[in-house]
Amino acid sequence: MLVSKDALWKGIIENLIDDFLTYFFPALVDEIDFERGFEFLDTELRKLIPDNPAKHRHADKLIKVWFKNGLEVWFLIHVEVQGYQDPYFAQRMFECVYRIRDKFQRPVTGLAIYTDWDRTYHYTEFIEAFGGSEIIYRFNTYVLRDHPPAELAEDANPFAAVMEAAWQHLDKPKDDQSLRELKIDLIQRLKSRNIAREKISLIIDFIRYFVPFTNSEISANFEEDLIAITNSTIPMGLREAILEDVKQQGIEQGIEQGIEQGIEQGIEQGIEQGIEQGIEQGIEQGIEQGIEQGIELEKKEFVQKLWSFQEFSLDKITLLVDLSPERVVEIILEVLQKEGQSEAQALDTIAAYKEKFAAK
Numbered sequence: 001m002l003v004s005k006d007a008l009w010k011g012i013i014e015n016l017i018d019d020f021l022t023y024f025f026p027a028l029v030d031e032i033d034f035e036r037g038f039e040f041l042d043t044e045l046r047k048l049i050p051d052n053p054a055k056h057r058h059a060d061k062l063i064k065v066w067f068k069n070g071l072e073v074w075f076l077i078h079v080e081v082q083g084y085q086d087p088y089f090a091q092r093m094f095e096c097v098y099r100i101r102d103k104f105q106r107p108v109t110g111l112a113i114y115t116d117w118d119r120t121y122h123y124t125e126f127i128e129a130f131g132g133s134e135i136i137y138r139f140n141t142y143v144l145r146d147h148p149p150a151e152l153a154e155d156a157n158p159f160a161a162v163m164e165a166a167w168q169h170l171d172k173p174k175d176d177q178s179l180r181e182l183k184i185d186l187i188q189r190l191k192s193r194n195i196a197r198e199k200i201s202l203i204i205d206f207i208r209y210f211v212p213f214t215n216s217e218i219s220a221n222f223e224e225d226l227i228a229i230t231n232s233t234i235p236m237g238l239r240e241a242i243l244e245d246v247k248q249q250g251i252e253q254g255i256e257q258g259i260e261q262g263i264e265q266g267i268e269q270g271i272e273q274g275i276e277q278g279i280e281q282g283i284e285q286g287i288e289q290g291i292e293q294g295i296e297l298e299k300k301e302f303v304q305k306l307w308s309f310q311e312f313s314l315d316k317i318t319l320l321v322d323l324s325p326e327r328v329v330e331i332i333l334e335v336l337q338k339e340g341q342s343e344a345q346a347l348d349t350i351a352a353y354k355e356k357f358a359a360k
Helices: 005-015 017-024 042-048 089-104 149-154 158-170 176-192 197-210 216-229 239-269 272-309 314-321 325-338 343-358
Strands: 038-040 058-066 074-082 108-114 125-130 133-138 140-143
Touching: 005 017, 005 058, 005 197, 017 158, 042 058, 042 089, 089 108, 089 125, 089 133, 149 158, 158 176, 158 197, 176 197, 176 216, 272 314, 272 325, 314 325, 314 343, 325 343
Parallel strands: 074 108, 108 140
Antiparallel strands: 038 058, 058 074, 125 133
């Protein structure tokens, strides 16, 4: 399953926010009230920056953080994760910050994480001068290429392990077998670190999806390796981010289909008003259908994956995927029939599988 990098970055930052702030903002650690928690303002950020032309090429997180001083004072951290060439990036950073300040009137610190090799576009400031006036905005930067894997492997912070995993893309192996070996090495060393088990699970998900395999056989072998290494447990940490990404793909596909259907409906009515109304209705219906289709597709793939492990009861699969027992059985029936079993044989296989877990 392909998962966009921006979804993975957003998910891992949100899930490991304590470690993220500690790793990238060590000077602020003593001032931050970690016990109070954090608020993620992604919706507000989208409203402030609605016309971003590179929405799938980076990840933006807007995070509200409280200090320990007891006052109701908070600030926003604007995070961008770059992995491509954008000559207007520094300007975008400045525009984000001044819009946030204008809206919330709170201090804002910006951070750009550069995950590519080209230093030409590794900006650290935005400068604009005219007629004797000058604006200078400097922001924090982190250049992945300046932090080699050996350095990151020695860092005890869990987010250092995430940044080490990001080297999969920066220094991509020559073939899928080499990529498989790299992922396995990362995961094995990760498990040897003194990191909480739930955080290890989150980082494994990041490693697993960050650079996808192109060879399906090697991908399947890697999944088997993963089962053995993790003692037959399945990493679940970034499912929310993955689900959101698949859902968004469904929305976009639904909008396209809705527009097309709306135009056809409007043309049938034969008047300009009918076309506009048809498009509007088509978009609305397309969004609803796209969300449903995207979620259904992700859940179907997840059922298939859990079934392939042969280690989860149907009740457990139903609980994990949040589908009805009947729908789970339908999906498994489809899998078995594609493998060549008749419907009767497939039902017998499922019945035997249920008995196996009932006996435990």
